[in-house]
Amino acid sequence: MVTLLFGPPGCGKGTQAAFISRLLGIPAISTGEMFRAERESGTPLGKKVSEIMAQGGLVGDDIVNEVVASRLSRADCGAGFLLDGYPRTIPQAAFLDGILLKGPWSPPAIIYLDVPDSVLVERISSRRQCPSCGRIYNLLHQPPRREGVCDMDGTALIQREDDNETIIRARLRTYKESTGPLLDYYAKRSLHRIDGNRSPEQIHRLLEAVLGPALAQMSEKHTCCSNSRGLP
Numbered sequence: 598m599v600t601l602l603f604g605p606p607g608c609g610k611g612t613q614a615a616f617i618s619r620l621l622g623i624p625a626i627s628t629g630e631m632f633r634a635e636r637e638s639g640t641p642l643g644k645k646v647s648e649i650m651a652q653g654g655l656v657g658d659d660i661v662n663e664v665v666a667s668r669l670s671r672a673d674c675g676a677g678f679l680l681d682g683y684p685r686t687i688p689q690a691a692f693l694d695g696i697l698l699k700g701p702w703s704p705p706a707i708i709y710l711d712v713p714d715s716v717l718v719e720r721i722s723s724r725r726q727c728p729s730c731g732r733i734y735n736l737l738h739q740p741p742r743r744e745g746v747c748d749m750d751g752t753a754l755i756q757r758e759d760d761n762e763t764i765i766r767a768r769l770r771t772y773k774e775s776t777g778p779l780l781d782y783y784a785k786r787s788l789h790r791i792d793g794n795r796s797p798e799q800i801h802r803l804l805e806a807v808l809g810p811a812l813a814q815m816s817e818k819h820t821c822c823s824n825s826r827g828l829p
């Protein structure tokens with residue numbers, strides 16, 4: 598099953614992507630995480646995107662599309678995948694449509710996590726991440742058990758360099774200008790708008806309600822197709 602997870606920076610995509618990935622047994626692919634990994638490893642791609650990311654801008658469509666196409670061609674995406682942070686522009690969405698048409702997948706489930714700007718700025722400023730396992734904390738609502746340290750592996754938590762208020766506002770502006778039109782693009786298909794201004798657990802329940810029936814429908818289809826291939 599393919600799932601596209603949308604929402605402005607700080608809406609909780611990372612946390613919910615991990616939840617959906619476990620729920621559906623598919624890899625969660627975050628273009629932001631991929632670019633951060635390239636930047637940290639100092640690869641030519643990482644160097645190219647580093648400045649754009651630091652300013653809260655968008656990496657060029659050609660670069661992002663190439664990175665995503667290469668990732669989706671890997672074997673672990675055969676049964677589906679979740680995309681977090683991609684597509685972010687109409688050309689990216691059109692490019693993804695082309696990949697999905699050629700591949701073995703059904704049309705995607707499209708989810709939008711809706712959160713007001715004021716909440717986003719507060720959330721992002723207090724966001725911290727474990728550089729080792731990637732777990733995300735929020736100093737206000739989901740703090741680590743011991744200050745500044747990851748619950749899972751004891752690594753010192755970091756604040757992303759683009760998680761400060763000036764950059765956050767730039768990222769929200771970029772998001773609205775570039776990604777807002779995507780909602781219109783996908784409105785003609787079944788777009789599930791979910792209230793992201795709730796606790797992670799409440800959002801999990803809402804996601805289960807949306808994705809559960811789609812998942813059941815797909816396994817029914819699978820059984821039906823297996824039977825139509827000559828099984829008794």
Ligand code: AMP
Binds near residue numbers: 628655
């Ligand atoms: P994110 O972690 O999704 O907020 O992404 C962090 C940064 O990576 C963004 O602010 C962009 O600079 C870049 N980025 C991630 N995904 C995309 C994308 N689909 N298109 C363009 N730039 C992206």
